[in-house]
Every structure is written in C-alpha cells, then in structure tokens.
Amino acid sequence: MVRIGILNLQGDISEHLEITERALEEMNLKVDVLKVKITEDVSKCDAIIISGGESTVIGKLMEDTGIGKIIVDKKIPVMGTCAGMVLLAKRTDYEQPLLGLVDMEVKRNAFGRQKVSFEDEIEIFGDKFQGVFIRAPHIEKVGENVDILSKYNEKIIAVKSGKYIATAFHPELTGDTLIHRYFIKEALDCAE
Secondary structure, three states: OOEEEEEHHHHHHHHHHHHHHHHHHHHHOEEEEEEEOOOOHHOOOEEEEEEEOOOOHHHHHHHHHHHHHHHHHHOOOOEEEEEHHHHHHHEEOOOOOOOEEEEEEEEEEOOEEEEEEEOEEHHHHEEEEEEEOOOOEEEEEEOOOOOOEEEEOOEEEEEEEOEEEEEOOHHHOOOOOOOHEEEEEEEHHOOO
C-alpha cells in the first residue's frame, strides 16, 4: 500500500491531511495518508508533504530527529509549501537547516510579514488557482534542472525539480485540490 505522510512537526498539518484525502477521493485512489512525527513513520512513506509554519523550527526538528536525513537518503518525493519550500532549497537568505533537494535560492518572508498576508489569483498547470500568501517566500534563483511552474508579479512562486514540488503559497487553505492531485500523481509515478 502506498503511503503519503504529512510531516507533523509544526504547521498546517490538519489542512494538508484533509485536502490530500479529498484529492485522493477525487482521483478514486486508495492511498494511506498519515501524520508522521518520528523516523520510523517517515521510513514507511512513499511521499512526504512539508507544510507551512516556521521553517527554522521545522528544519531544526528534522535535523534533531533524523527525519531530514531519511528524506534525503531515501530520495522520498516531497511537496513543500511555504516553509516547506524554504526547507527544500539549497540556499536561503537566512542561516538554518535545509534539505537542499532543489537547486534554488529562496528569500524568506519575501512578500512581507504576517499582517500583510494576502490572497490573489495565480496561474499554475494552465489553470487559475487562488494563491494564499502568508509570510510567503519567493525563489530568487533556480538551477538548470528546476522547472518554474508559476510566477506572481515576476517573482517565482512554484517550481518542480524531479520528484520535488515547492510552492510559496498555501494550497491546503483553498479547498482546491489541483496541486495536491498533481503531487500525488507524481509521487505514485515515482513509487512504480
């Protein structure tokens, strides 16, 4: 049985769990979705979602528990949203633990602090999508093997690199399963 884990260290865990389950229902797929908090749980997963939250805290906890090492060593497909995007990066504008799985440089809080959070329509995968930006980062540079999926005001806000997908915004807060369905399909292709 294929398992998708929602990293349960800090952040939007329940929202990602709900929208992932809804995406699977829409896709008519039987896949286990579970919250993961310890290395043994992560080892059983075929894909991981790292939510928004505080990237420094999540990164430190992943480092302290060994979860980050397992994700990197096992080459588990990852979708990172907001803080999760920061953690997938090779470089950021702040000294913190990173997974370094995507050749990109990320600027944290690029759209401003919490009080200037906003929603706006973006385009991704050829569709319109409501982007929810909360203390959102953006990508300043990408390497050769990174595909840009979306920009907002000329800032890169979503990318794909192999089995890794990163968004600056919070797709789990919209009710729209588009991005989760895309990630699930990609993760299942990797699991075959």
